[in-house]
Amino acid sequence: MTELYDDAVRVVSGWRTGESRARSLALLDAGPVALTRGYDPGHVTASALVVSADLSRVLLCLHGKFHRWVQLGGHVEADDPSIAAAALREATEESGIAGLRLHPEPIDLDIHPVRCAGRDSYHHDVRYAVLAPPDARERVSAESDALGWFRPDELPTPLASATEHLIAPALAAFR
Template structure:
């Protein structure tokens, strides 16, 4: 997927090459135990109108973020991991995913293992059906729909960049 992914953004292409090099050097890159960093999958869940996105108030970071998380052995690919995470964290039945990678983002984090590391996040866009009902999981303090063009104060660069790619403002 990442090998053939094409983007018009030079920064994203540079990041693509860096992630590919990391994957080539680390056979454990998808495992949470990979201390230098590991691959994660996230999903920008967009409502059926394409104007709102569902964000989670992350309990450890205290910020509104897109849904997502670590890969599991049962995930057949990164899109499957992103869809699984979005379904688990939102409680929404009938989500559909665009299987094409939307963006990449790398950020420092201290995972549940308590060790500082990096998430090499592969980001996807997921659509919620009309009438979608959300259910806040124990992985979130809150879930809320936000206008794509008016994300909450303090939104990090990676989420803003992902939202901009959906609204076409990149």
């Protein structure tokens, strides 16, 4: 967990200045416990917006717990070597798509309230862009009610409030 923690500090420290960076660094001052879902003040998570190979669509999931369309992602695991690796693992698990390619730099750092493990908490979500291979075939996981490919100008509803603003930076990452 030390390697993952060190990477989280490096990634968040490298994020542009702002409230999300400052709050996430303050959370990480607690040490590796800030990566665990049992830490009540919040914890670092990793997510990814999957973009089609031709950059015309994004893959979203209808989240099984809060019933909104969102990017793929979730909790980091102790054996994840980095936050980026956690985002790629989550995207692969939740999409069922093999051969995803992660852009190495985050596209967003978002802090949002959640109900986690029966308690109110915050996710400090490091968000990445992921490119799907041309032959991508998605498969719904146990964490989603549905998966769907959407054009940026035809997004589904209900859409999580912070999801739409990920599209432009995700597409730009692969142009």
